[in-house]
Amino acid sequence: MAQSSEHHGEWPLKRLLTEVVGSGHKSADDMTRAQATEAFERILDDEPDHTTLGAFWLANRWKRNTPDELAAYIDTMADRSVEVATPDCDPVDCGANYDGKGRSAILGVGAGIVAAAAGTPVVTHSGDRVPTQKQDAYKHVLDELGVRTDLKPAESADMVDETGFGFYYQPNFNPGVAGLVERRDMMGVRTFVNTIETLANPAGADVHLGSFYHLPYAKRIIDTFAASERYEIPRVVMFQGMEGYDDIRPGSTTVAVGEGGELDDFEIKTDEYGMDFAEEDLEVDDVATDSAAITEAVLAGDREDRFADAIALNGAFRIYAREDCESLDEGLAMAREAIADGSAEAVLDELREF
Structure with missing residues (x-):
């Protein structure tokens, strides 16, 4: 009522x-x-x-919505709904669309674990079958891998500090927005809530990593954080993602970096970083189940195919976002080494034991 x-x-x-x-x-x-x-x-x-x-x-x-309107929304969300639990480390906040993916593998779990193994802590967050797509997201891949996801915010922060990788579950850290799911489902189209929930930053990170279809959207997000009175995020890194997710799109891809409210954008060719294939080459039949199996095999060093290349480059982007490397080439070398020496597989083992 x-x-x-x-x-x-x-x-x-x-x-x-x-x-x-x-x-x-x-x-x-x-x-x-x-x-x-x-x-x-x-x-x-x-x-x-x-x-x-x-x-x-x-x-x-x-x-x-203008950046000022979006800033008002995220500030209200922070004041009225979000419970922040800040780990001792300063992770990269990965804010992928909560309504998930339906065709291609979710690479962010593997990429985040690889980055964590290379020394870059990473935080992910999502809900469970969020409208409008209600498809597989971070939570569902982690569930398939046997990693606990129904965590209180303080537990999520502990997970980051203990393993280098953490997951925050929306109903537990952002219950006000999670409570809107029925109304959102009745809309049939996305609303501004789909945008702002990805910006909740439950770990209080200084770096946000996100994705976009078109560069003006990246600029809008950077300007939103700059206009916010509750969020101080010095560095925002965004790239063109597959299905709106934070998995980099193969081919010619624009990257946008925002610092101090200013945007610098540049273009990369992913084939120069090991991703010499098309987006459809990353499609799977069952997104959650197949993504988990691919992640496990890549981290164990049992796959050296296109999925391994894609996870390594996405891991490199997380390392680059936090400025833990001088260049994407260096970040890619760090990511590949974390897989080759068994460090990434060890992080997955720690997550399962948490």
């Missing part, structure tokens, strides 16, 4: 629709920071009528 709105301000979602965001993608106005903050506070309090909430989400999708 909707809660009373007496403790909110003067901008219920219906008024925002009528007077600000609801007139269409060309004529709609942007919200002020205060308006966007109040809107998301009301949403987290389950105050809006369900029809109004759906219309508000759709109007935001049509007009596209």
Whole structure:
């Protein structure tokens, strides 16, 4: 049941629709920071009528949110929903789309473990069958590998410190947003919540690694963190990912690095770093099961094929994101060595024992 709105301000979602965001993608106005903050506070309090909430989400999708609006959303999420548990190390925060992948292998578990074995701690986070795709994500690969995922935030932080790799489970660290899953499922399309949940940064990391389809989206995320009053993330590294995930796309790929609110972008050819194949060569039949089997075999040194090359390069990107190497070439050498000397397989063993 909707809660009373007496403790909110003067901008219920219906008024925002009528007077600000609801007139269409060309004529709609942007919200002020205060308006966007109040809107998301009301949403987290389950105050809006369900029809109004759906219309508000759709109007935001049509007009596209500004970095200031997104910053208001993530700051409200941080204040009202996110429980941060910061490990002693300073990991790379990997924020892949929570609604998962449906065609290609999820490489981020293997890549994160390889990076951890090379000395770069990595944090991942996801929910469980999040709308709209409700497909396999980090959690499901880890489940298949026999790694615990239903962890309290403090346990997740301990996992990072003990193994170098950690997983944070959305219902436990971000329950307010996780509680919106039924309403989101009824929408049938993605909403701005799909964007902001990936930016929750439950480990309080100084580096965020993410992905994009088009460069303007990367710029929007970098500007969002710069406009945030609750998140101080000095370095944001993003690349063009497969299926919107944080697995680098084979071929010609744009990389964007944001520091101090400024963006530097450059292009790489993945065939120069061992990924001399097409995206469809990384497709699998069962994403969670096959990704887990591929990860286990690569970390054990039993595969030296395209999946091993892809995991190594994605591991190198995590090392590069944290500036633990001078170049991607150096990061790639570190990643391959972590596999060859058994360090990566040892991290997986530690995760299973945690």
